[in-house]
Amino acid sequence: MATTHSRTAARFMISPSVLLLLGWMIVPLSMTIWFSFQSYNLLSPGTEEWIGFLNYEFFLTDPAFFAALSNTLLLVLGVLVITIIGGTLLALLLDQPVFGQGVVRILVIAPFFVMPTVSALVWKNMFMNPVNGLFAHAAKAMGLEPFDFLAHAPLFSVTLIVAWQWLPFATLILLTALQSLDQDQLEAAEMDGAGPFSRFIYIVVPHLSRAITVVILIQTIFLLSIFAEILVTTNGGPGYASTNITYLVYAQSLLQFDVGGGSAGGIIAVILANIVAFFLMRMIGKNLEA
Amino acid sequence: MGSIVLKQVTKRFGDVEVIPPLDLSIVEGEFVVFVGPSGCGKSTLLRLIAGLEDVTSGTVEINGQDATTARPAARGLAMVFQTYALYPHMSVRKNIAFPLKMAGLDQAEIDRKVNGAAQVLNLTDYLDRRPGQLSGGQRQRVAIGRAIVREPMAFLFDEPLSNLDAALRVNMRLEISELHQKLATTMIYVTHDQVEAMTMADKIVVLRDGYIEQVGSPLELYNSPANLFVAGFIGSPKMNFIEGAEASKHGAHTIGVRPEHLVITQDAGMWQGTVGVAEHLGSDTFLHVAVDGVGTLTVRAPGELALRHGDAITVTVPGDKIYRFDRDGSAVR
Amino acid sequence: MARSVTPRRKMVVTVLAWAVGLLIFFPILWTILTSFKTEADAIASPPLFLGFDWTLENYAEVQERSDYFRHFWNSVVISVGSTLLGLLIAIPSAWAMAFVPGRRTKDVLMWMLSTKMLPPVGVLIPIYLIFRDAGLLDTRTGLVIVLTLINLPIIIWMLFTYFKEIPGEILEAARMDGATLWAEILHVLTPMAVPGIASTLLLNIILSWNEAFWTLNLTAAKAAPLTAFIASYSSPEGLFYAKLSAASTMAIAPILIMGWFSQKQLVRGLTFGAVK
Numbered sequence: 001m002a003t004t005h006s007r008t009a010a011r012f013m014i015s016p017s018v019l020l021l022l023g024w025m026i027v028p029l030s031m032t033i034w035f036s037f038q039s040y041n042l043l044s045p046g047t048e049e050w051i052g053f054l055n056y057e058f059f060l061t062d063p064a065f066f067a068a069l070s071n072t073l074l075l076v077l078g079v080l081v082i083t084i085i086g087g088t089l090l091a092l093l094l095d096q097p098v099f100g101q102g103v104v105r106i107l108v109i110a111p112f113f114v115m116p117t118v119s120a121l122v123w124k125n126m127f128m129n130p131v132n133g134l135f136a137h138a139a140k141a142m143g144l145e146p147f148d149f150l151a152h153a154p155l156f157s158v159t160l161i162v163a164w165q166w167l168p169f170a171t172l173i174l175l176t177a178l179q180s181l182d183q184d185q186l187e188a189a190e191m192d193g194a195g196p197f198s199r200f201i202y203i204v205v206p207h208l209s210r211a212i213t214v215v216i217l218i219q220t221i222f223l224l225s226i227f228a229e230i231l232v233t234t235n236g237g238p239g240y241a242s243t244n245i246t247y248l249v250y251a252q253s254l255l256q257f258d259v260g261g262g263s264a265g266g267i268i269a270v271i272l273a274n275i276v277a278f279f280l281m282r283m284i285g286k287n288l289e290a
Numbered sequence: 291m292g293s294i295v296l297k298q299v300t301k302r303f304g305d306v307e308v309i310p311p312l313d314l315s316i317v318e319g320e321f322v323v324f325v326g327p328s329g330c331g332k333s334t335l336l337r338l339i340a341g342l343e344d345v346t347s348g349t350v351e352i353n354g355q356d357a358t359t360a361r362p363a364a365r366g367l368a369m370v371f372q373t374y375a376l377y378p379h380m381s382v383r384k385n386i387a388f389p390l391k392m393a394g395l396d397q398a399e400i401d402r403k404v405n406g407a408a409q410v411l412n413l414t415d416y417l418d419r420r421p422g423q424l425s426g427g428q429r430q431r432v433a434i435g436r437a438i439v440r441e442p443m444a445f446l447f448d449e450p451l452s453n454l455d456a457a458l459r460v461n462m463r464l465e466i467s468e469l470h471q472k473l474a475t476t477m478i479y480v481t482h483d484q485v486e487a488m489t490m491a492d493k494i495v496v497l498r499d500g501y502i503e504q505v506g507s508p509l510e511l512y513n514s515p516a517n518l519f520v521a522g523f524i525g526s527p528k529m530n531f532i533e534g535a536e537a538s539k540h541g542a543h544t545i546g547v548r549p550e551h552l553v554i555t556q557d558a559g560m561w562q563g564t565v566g567v568a569e570h571l572g573s574d575t576f577l578h579v580a581v582d583g584v585g586t587l588t589v590r591a592p593g594e595l596a597l598r599h600g601d602a603i604t605v606t607v608p609g610d611k612i613y614r615f616d617r618d619g620s621a622v623r
Numbered sequence: 624m625a626r627s628v629t630p631r632r633k634m635v636v637t638v639l640a641w642a643v644g645l646l647i648f649f650p651i652l653w654t655i656l657t658s659f660k661t662e663a664d665a666i667a668s669p670p671l672f673l674g675f676d677w678t679l680e681n682y683a684e685v686q687e688r689s690d691y692f693r694h695f696w697n698s699v700v701i702s703v704g705s706t707l708l709g710l711l712i713a714i715p716s717a718w719a720m721a722f723v724p725g726r727r728t729k730d731v732l733m734w735m736l737s738t739k740m741l742p743p744v745g746v747l748i749p750i751y752l753i754f755r756d757a758g759l760l761d762t763r764t765g766l767v768i769v770l771t772l773i774n775l776p777i778i779i780w781m782l783f784t785y786f787k788e789i790p791g792e793i794l795e796a797a798r799m800d801g802a803t804l805w806a807e808i809l810h811v812l813t814p815m816a817v818p819g820i821a822s823t824l825l826l827n828i829i830l831s832w833n834e835a836f837w838t839l840n841l842t843a844a845k846a847a848p849l850t851a852f853i854a855s856y857s858s859p860e861g862l863f864y865a866k867l868s869a870a871s872t873m874a875i876a877p878i879l880i881m882g883w884f885s886q887k888q889l890v891r892g893l894t895f896g897a898v899k
Contacts (some may be wrong), residue, residue, distance in 0.1 A: 002660040003341070003342070003343060003344045004721050005361065006722075006804070007725070008721055009719070009723070009804055010718075010719035010720075010722075010723035010725070011719070011893070012718040013715035013716055013718060014731070015709050016715070016716070016721065017712050017713060017716040017735070017757070017775060018716075018731065018735075020772060020775065021735055021738050021772070021775060021776065022710065022732075024738060024772045025738045025741065027748035027749070027751050028745075028746035029741070029745060029746055029749075031749035031752075032745055032748060035748060035749070044880065054677040054886070057632055062772055066768075071819060072640065072697060089641065091394050093636070093639065093640050095642060096633075096636045096638045097633055098633070098636055098640045098641075099633070099634075099637045099843070100637070100641070100844045101640075101833055103644075104640045104641060105644075105886070106883050106886075107644035107645060107647060107648040108643070108644050108647050108648070109882065109883070109886055110647075110648050110879060110882075110883075111647060111650070112650075112882065112889075113652065113829060113833070113875065113878045113879050113881075113882035113883075114651065114833075114876060114879075115832065115833040115835060115849065115850050115853070115875060115878070116833065116835040116850070117649070117839075117850045117851075117853040117876055118654075118837055118853050118871045118875055120652050120854060121854075121856055121867060121869075121871070122650055122653075122868075122871060123650065125864060126650075126653060126654065126657065126864060126868075127650065130863070132666040132668075135672060137668055137670050140668070141669065150626055150817060164647070164650070168647075168649065169893065172886065172889060173715070173779075173890050173893075173894060174891050175867035176808075176890045185649060189699060193641065204772075214894050219891060221739075225742050225743055225744070225836065227835065227836045227839070228839060228850065228854065230856065231839065231842050232854050234878035236809045245744070246742065246743075246744045246836075249744040249897075250744065250747065250840070253747060253748050253749065253751075254747070254840065259748050259752075260746055262747070263748055264776075265744070266744045266745040266748065267745065268749060269742045269745055270741065270745035272740055273740055273741070273742045273745075274740070276740075276834065277737060280740070281724070281733055281736065281740075286814050299867075304726065339797060342798065342799070344796050346689045361798075362798045363798065363799060363800065363801035363802070367799070368799065369795075369796065369799045371792045371795070372792070373790055373792050375790065375792040375796035376793070376794065376796075377793060377796075377797075377811055377815075378793075379814040379817060380715075387796070388800050388810075389799075389800035389801055392797075392800055392801035392802050392806060393801055436800070438797075440800075493888055499870050536737055
């Protein structure tokens with residue numbers, strides 16, 4: 001609602017960001033699509049040719065793809081389960097009156113601000129290292145054999161590191177949602193005879209369900225693209241044991257210089273992300289109307 | 291100075307016609323109130339006059355000059371918003387000075403005018419506070435102060451009292467009326483509250499769905515409403531409407547009787563009924579009387595009455611106080 | 624209304640909360656402690672918690688390696704540069720969408736958000752090739768461009784949700800008071816939106832500082848920010864825990880401090896206003 005004058009000004013002011021984002025989205029994406037139908041390797045320039053869906057065929061039938069796909073899903077699911085259950089419990093805890101609440105909050109949130117390469121390296125060397133890591137020391141102190149996390153449980157280890165980074169995010173959002181819960185509702189439920197457990201199930205959980213959905217969707221978007229943690233801890237190995245789709249595409253394109261195959265993988269990653277994004281956008285869109 | 295004429299003005303938002311072709315003229319110095327239920331287009335109409343919205347077609351003349359495409363600031367009008375729209379990051383002094391600063395006045399002139407306005411509005415002690423530190427009534431006065439320093443040709447008020455509590459509202463109503471007496475500048479005032487309209491206006495414009503239902507002085511609207519809508523909207527408690535056989539007796543499709551015109555009689559009367567809820571206000575008593583074949587009538591009787599739920603009473607109304615309406619709802623004269 | 628709680632219960636919850644908080648914080652604490660140890664103490668068995676010879680030698684050594692500061696400076700330039708550039712582009716857009724909404728505003732906003740959902744690997748190759756051909760590989764300019772673009776939707780969204788909370792009537796009042804569009808944005812909108820703009824700035828610097836896909840893939844040595852610099856420790860030789868800890872501590876300290884300031888806004892920014 002406004003005048004022609006202000007509408008013209010508005011259009012003028014929106015256009016830079018629209019044009020930039022349009023360019024950012026369309027140009028590289030259409031190039032990726034184009035490359036994905038080509039035989040194109042940076043090591044043998046000048047031999048590019050159109051090969052139809054062959055890249056997709058190779059990529060999708062490569063055993064590495066299945067390993068990467070299941071690793072991607074396991075990584076996403078593992079982190080989601082840990083962060084949501086842990087986050088809910090932490091949020092309930094931090095919602096209680098506590099001495100030094102502000103400080104505890106800061107302690108809990110801190111991991112989110114640690115850059116991925118730092119957290120991956122710290123965990124890899126100072127905790128999971130089978131000789132000098134704290135876990136090894138702890139195992140030895142209890143008379144157990146130190147466990148080489150990154151060699152024998154690489155995906156689990158990466159999941160643990162990533163979950164540590166994202167736990168604060170889930171906690172913070174769930175805590176925010178919890179604090180917006182109308183106390184009158186809880187008191188009304190108490191008057192209606194609901195005990196603490198019933199109140200949690202019938203009042204708190206439904207209230208949190210929306211925040212939980214938001215956490216799931218947003219984390220999934222980021223978790224599908226986990227890269228740095230894998231690069232600095234396991235390099236996707238041993239074998240393909242901790243390679244996810246993002247890392248596989250990176251390896252294919254920038255380590256093996258197979259532009260065609262990497263592009264096909266990239267497009268598949270885009271499709272996967274779109275499925276998640278579809279649901280996320282619908283939720284946020286609904287919120288925009290409210 | 292200060293006449294406003296709308297000619298065949300329309301406004302559409304997309305496919306929705308909010309204001310159908312509308313003509314209205316406002317004479318200099320008048321206090322005009324736009325009144326109507328929410329969504330009737332009264333605020334839109336005010337914003338069209340202010341220039342905050344473009345008219346879809348038609349012309350807006352201010353002072354005899356075509357202002358249809360003029361920018362808001364160029365129209366010489368000042369507006370007081372429902373939420374006051376004070377600048378929260380500026381002191382009261384700076385808020386009031388803002389339009390003068392935008393107009394490029396020199397500092398001495400600005401100070402003189404701001405101090406003058408503050409004096410008129412009893413704001414002198416608050417000039418260095420922020421709006422957040424003021425009460426609702428004080429904020430309202432700052433908004434008015436910001437409007438009067440510009441010495442506009444007309445003031446526009448968009449439901450300025452709706453965020454105040456009841457007692458303060460009565461006070462501010464008086465203050466605004468007094469301000470109008472003092473300045474004698476045209477004022478256009480939008481409200482959904484018919485009491486505000488009746489108490490303040492020289493001229494009331496009743497709007498519904500963008501159409502002007504009636505224009506007239508408060509008593510004209512009260513005494514001879516043009517149609518059912520105006521009759522029902524003006525007056526409190528609301529006019530009683532009776533349809534069917536009772537109405538036919540008076541040669542109308544619907545007849546209307548104001549609660550205050552119904553008289554309680556001991557024996558013979560027009561309608562006999564049973565008292566339902568009785569509301570005792572001290573100065574008045576409102577009775578909701580169920581009458582067979584007529585429905586529930588609201589009766590406003592002065593003073594205290596010893597009537598209670600279930601009592602049988604008879605009410606009657608003088609013949610010249612019966613409002614008659616035809617099938618379309620228009621008044622039959 | 625806060626319920627009154629028995630002191631005993633509060634004590635129990637306090638102990639529990641502090642225990643959990645310290646557990647989660649422990650890796651960071653351990654890194655900070657280790658950064659003050661000698662390399663020998665850093666890998667001592669059993670591990671030394673506080674009873675070691677505190678030393679600043681690691682910081683001195685990391686400082687002496689001039690490349691640490693180059694990388695630190697790269698991080699500053701890239702994160703601050705991309706954030707300021709992003710704000711410059713985003714403020715007018717957010718103003719327009721918040722105060723002059725049209726029929727398609729919502730679609731435009733949703734579409735902008737959808738560009739954020741694009742997985743980076745989907746465009747890795749073209750960007751890499753374009754950058755290679757344009758000479759932008761391993762340059763700060765290149766990274767500023769990429770980070771501006773990937774964070775632009777978040778900046779616009781955050782500003783939009785903040786601007787939305789400013790009543791349009793106030794801007795209209797300014798218009799009635801004779802303010803031009805420029806005066807309206809400069810004297811009325813911007814001062815009112817300062818808290819929102821500041822938290823957008825803060826959060827976006829944090830996100831850019833920690834971005835570890837493009838910074839790792841588009842830089843080699845020259846323009847590498849701290850993310851890439853730290854990653855180069857992944858296959859080290861010899862004893863290095865203490866120095867790694869010192870470098871890590873310096874890399875995360877500024878962001879930890881900024882992050883603590885912006886924790887409230889974090890939720891809003893990262894959920895695009897879906898949770899406030």
